[in-house]
Amino acid sequence: xxxxxxxxxxxxxxxxxxxxxxxxxxxxxxxxxxxxxxxxxxxxxxxxxxxxxxxxxxxxxxxxxxxxxxxxxxxxxxxxxxxxxxxxxxxxxxxxxxxxxxxxxxxxxxxxxxxxxxxxxxxxxxxxxxxxxxxxxxxxxxxxxxxxxxxxxxxxxxxxxxxxxxxxxxxxxxxxxxxxxxxxxxxxxxxxxxxxxxxxxxxxxxxxxxxxxxxxxxxxxxxxxxxxxxxxxxxxxxxxxxxxxxxxxxxxxxxxxxxxxxxxxxxxxxxxxxxxxxxxxxxxxxxxxxxxxxxxxxxxxxxxxxxxxxxxxxxxxxxxxxxxxxxxxxxxxxxxxxxxxxxxxxxxxxxxxxxxxxxxxxxxxxxxxxxxxxxxxxxxxxxxxxxxxxxxxxxxxxxxxxxxxxxxxxxxxxxxxxxxxxxxxxxxxxxxxxxxxxxxxxxxxxxxxxxxxxxxxxxxxxxxxxxxxxxxxxxxxxxxxxxxxxxxxxxxxxxxxxxxxxxxxxxxxx
Ligand SMILES: Cc1cc2nc3c(=O)[nH]c(=O)nc-3n(C[C@H](O)[C@H](O)[C@H](O)COP(=O)(O)OP(=O)(O)OC[C@H]3O[C@@H](n4cnc5c(N)ncnc54)[C@H](O)[C@@H]3O)c2cc1C
Numbered sequence: 050x051x052x053x054x055x056x057x058x059x060x061x062x063x064x065x066x067x068x069x070x071x072x073x074x075x076x077x078x079x080x081x082x083x084x085x086x087x088x089x090x091x092x093x094x095x096x097x098x099x100x101x102x103x104x105x106x107x108x109x110x111x112x113x114x115x116x117x118x119x120x121x122x123x124x125x126x127x128x129x130x131x132x133x134x135x136x137x138x139x140x141x142x143x144x145x146x147x148x149x150x151x152x153x154x155x156x157x158x159x160x161x162x163x164x165x166x167x168x169x170x171x172x173x174x175x176x177x178x179x180x181x182x183x184x185x186x187x188x189x190x191x192x193x194x195x196x197x198x199x200x201x202x203x204x205x206x207x208x209x210x211x212x213x214x215x216x217x218x219x220x221x222x223x224x225x226x227x228x229x230x231x232x233x234x235x236x237x238x239x240x241x242x243x244x245x246x247x248x249x250x251x252x253x254x255x256x257x258x259x260x261x262x263x264x265x266x267x268x269x270x271x272x273x274x275x276x277x278x279x280x281x282x283x284x285x286x287x288x289x290x291x292x293x294x295x296x297x298x299x300x301x302x303x304x305x306x307x308x309x310x311x312x313x314x315x316x317x318x319x320x321x322x323x324x325x326x327x328x329x330x331x332x333x334x335x336x337x338x339x340x341x342x343x344x345x346x347x348x349x350x351x352x353x354x355x356x357x358x359x360x361x362x363x364x365x366x367x368x369x370x371x372x373x374x375x376x377x378x379x380x381x382x383x384x385x386x387x388x389x390x391x392x393x394x395x396x397x398x399x400x401x402x403x404x405x406x407x408x409x410x411x412x413x414x415x416x417x418x419x420x421x422x423x424x425x426x427x428x429x430x431x432x433x434x435x436x437x438x439x440x441x442x443x444x445x446x447x448x449x450x451x452x453x454x455x456x457x458x459x460x461x462x463x464x465x466x467x468x469x470x471x472x473x474x475x476x477x478x479x480x481x482x483x484x485x486x487x488x489x490x491x492x493x494x495x496x497x498x499x500x501x502x503x504x505x506x507x508x509x510x511x512x513x514x515x516x517x518x519x520x521x522x523x524x525x526x527x528x529x530x531x532x533x534x535x536x537x538x539x540x541x542x543x544x545x546x547x548x549x550x551x552x553x554x555x556x557x558x559x
Contacts, residue, residue, distance in 0.1 A: 057175070057193075057201055061087040062373055064191045064205040065172075066179045066218075069156075071341025071358040071365075072211030073163035073174075074114050078366035080172035081115070082481060084373055087203055088167065089177045089193050097317050098156035099236055100266040100274040102128065102253040105149035107356045114363055116166050123162050126153040126268050131352075132249055134256040134305050135404075136411040142249055153253070153268050159355075177201075179217050182208055182337070189336040206336065207369050211362070213342040214323060223329045223339060230419045232324040233281040234349070235296045236274060238317035239310060244270050253352070256306050257408040260416040261299055262350070263306040272316065275300070275309060278324060278349070280416055286321075293319050324349050326398070332390040333368070333383035340365040344390050347397040348420075350404060357393060364389060364478075371483040382483035385476035398423045438496070438504045443547060446495040452549035453542060456522065462556070464516040469552030472510060473500050489513065491551040506536045507544035509553075516545075516554055 062084040065076045068091060076088045111117040128151040130144040145151060164174050177193035180200065184190075189208040194200045210218035244250060245267070254265040261279040268274065277299040281287055284295050296319040300307045328345040332338065341358030368386045372379035406421035443449050456462075471490040476483050487510040488500040502509060511533055519525040526541050536544075548554040 057087070057203055058085075060204040061085045062205065063087070063207050063209060063369055064089065064189065064203055065209045066090075066182075066191075066212040066343075067167075067174065069160055069211065069213055069341065069358065070163055070355050071213075071343070071362040072209065073160070073167045074116070074359050074362035075209050075211060075340055075366045075369070076172035076174075077116070077163075077167040077170040078114060078363065079369060080167065081170040082366070082370055084370070086172045087205070088172050088174045089179050089191070090164075090174050091178050092176050092196065093157070097236075097238070097320060098160075099234070099276070099322065100153060100155050100268050101159075101355060102131075102266055102352045103152040103154060103355050104352055105145050105151050107152075107359070108149075110356060110359050110363070114359060115170075116163065119162060119166055120152065123158070125158070126251065126270075127151065128153050128251040128253060128267070129249060130252050132247075132252045132254050136257065136407050140305075142252065151253075153251070153266050154355075155268050179212065182210075182218050184334070184336055187335045206373060207338065208336060209338050209340050209365055209369065210343040211340045214346060216339075216343050218337055219329060219339045219343045223331060223334075225328050225330055229326060230280055230416070231282060232278055232326075232348075233284075233286070233321050234276050234278055234324040235292060235299065235319050235321045236276040237296060237315060237319040238272060238274050239313040240272050240316045241309075241313040242271055243312075245273065245309065254306060254309075255350070256303050257412060257417075258302045258304070259412050260414045261302070262408075263300065263303045264349075265306055265309060273309065273313075275306060277303075280419075283416065292321055326401075328394045328398075329390075332387045335379075338365045338368060338383070338386060339390075345394040347394065348401040350401060351397060353397065357397070361390065361393075367478055367481055368483060370481050374482070378483060378485075381476040381485065385483055438491070438499055438501050438547075440505060440543075442495065443504075443543065446493055446550065448493045448495070448550040449543075449546045453546035456542065456546060456549070459522075459556075461520050462522055462525065463520065463558045464554045465557040466513070467548070467552040467555040470513065470554070475500055477502060489548075489551075489553055491547065491553060493547070493550045496551075504544050504547060505540035506534070507540055508533050509544060509548065512544060513548060513553055516548075517557075 063079055063086050065072050065088045067088050076086050080086045111120050132142045134140055177195050180192045180194055182189055182191050189205045190202050191208055192200055192202045216224055256263045261277055263277045265273050265275045279299055286295055326346050326348055329339055332344050341361045368382045371382040402421055402423050405417055409417035409421045473488050473490055474485040475488045477486040488502045489509045490500050492498040519528055
């Protein structure tokens with residue numbers, strides 16, 4: 050139930066500008082953790098909403114934020130995989146691993162479900178439009194208007210901008226406006242009472258064509274959303290062209306998906322929404338976090354937007370909880386959040402560019418070539434080294450290999466702290482909080498200096514601390530696994546070899 054005009058308190062711990070997955074999940078978590086939360090949303094519009102594919106890998110995250118049961122009980126249409134005609138036009142049917150099922154969701158239904166989950170946790174959703182947010186002395190002042198146009202303001206210790214592309218806060222000095230290509234999604238809904246003549250009717254379908262791509266999501270046995278993704282500047286839409294005509298013209302360019310409309314009825318006329326990517330220059334400021342699509346928008350080709358939004362909400366709730374309970378940790382927690390959001394958007398930008406590059410080999414058209422490199426506004430983000438250790442690179446590192454060979458030849462071990470052992474305290478997550486945890490600064494000739502806590506699941510500071518206690522590798526392995534979440538022997542030996550190669554450990558006897 051959305052509260053239309055309740056009396057608003059003058060202040061709150063957190064204000065969340067909400068409506069979609071990011072805001073509702075962050076609100077649910079913060080309320081469940083005992084914070085006073087005010088959640089504002091725009092009135093639900095009558096306009097149709099899109100359908101989206103959510104991969105099975107999202108289930109782990111749903112469980113972590115406590116919504117898996119509700120999602121499973123909602124009766125969303127389940128999919129077994131994707132069928133893709135990319136690049137050369139050859140059909141590739143990809144089933145999800147191990148028979149897992151994804152979800153095909155109508156967004157209005159998903160949003161309503163997530164709102165009810167937030168409310169059940171004690172975060173009532175209040176129907177007021179957020180008009181502006183100002184920051185003063187480390188607090189946020191949030192102005193909202195009700196349906197009658199009356200304005201009120203609420204003072205908050207932190208505001209979470211979860212307003213998606215609207216970017217209520219994000220648009221004021223945070224967001225980098227993409228100078229990359231614009232993408233417009235033109236969506237329509239089709240019904241076919243007898244079902245669809247497809248080998249895998251539950252699959253999401255994706256087809257690249259000369260200057261765009263088409264995408265179809267089934268939400269029941271008889272209803273499919275069928276979308277074309279185009280560069281609006283390359284169509285006559287910007288010169289006042291007709292949306293329905295453009296939709297049909299684009300669909301006619303496809304070889305596979307156009308056939309779906311035969312013997313089908315147009316249930317909802319085409320409508321359009323912006324699907325251009327963007328990012329922000331920073332994701333946190335005093336009393337403010339940008340969350341989900343308010344922070345950045347990744348290419349919809351990935352089908353990871355909802356997952357990314359919920360992961361961002363989970364992290365933002367932890368960061369907000371940290372600042373509200375231990376204000377002295379606010380700054381490192383915000384830095385941690387910004388680094389993580391930048392890393393996520395960077396990694397998706399790289400993946401999308403690779404996919405578009407593949408299509409460009411078959412369709413030599415500016416639509417594809419323009420998307421096969423990371424846009425200038427994201428390039429500096431994309432050029433940042435990604436955090437963490439590149440395990441693949443380590444396998445080919447000669448110093449790690451030499452340490453491994455030497456280790457295998459020793460019948461006894463006698464480890465001591467190495468001359469290059471450097472322990473740093475850096476932010477990491479422990480439960481619902483950001484804490485400063487020990488990391489090792491490691492460097493080998495093939496690896497740039499990197500501060501890391503884990504490699505292949507092995508807790509490096511914990512291993513260094515106990516490495517001198519045992520005289521044989523198997524005993525050290527057993528002792529490590531008794532005290533820590535168990536790891537495999539190859540992972541353990543790999544981590545040990547890295548510590549030796551980087552000089553964080555040394556053999557005390559030759
Ligand atoms: C064409 C297209 C296809 C996509 N396909 C997929 C897919 O298949 N799979 C997938 O996982 N993702 C997909 N996505 C991405 C996905 O939709 C988003 O990543 C996800 O919805 C982000 O959630 P969010 O909560 O951050 O933002 P949103 O879902 O955009 O929610 C923001 C909310 O804030 C509200 N709001 C805005 N301004 C105000 C204000 N001033 N006051 C109060 N409330 C306000 C809005 O009403 C809205 O409800 C697609 C996106 C597009 C555009």
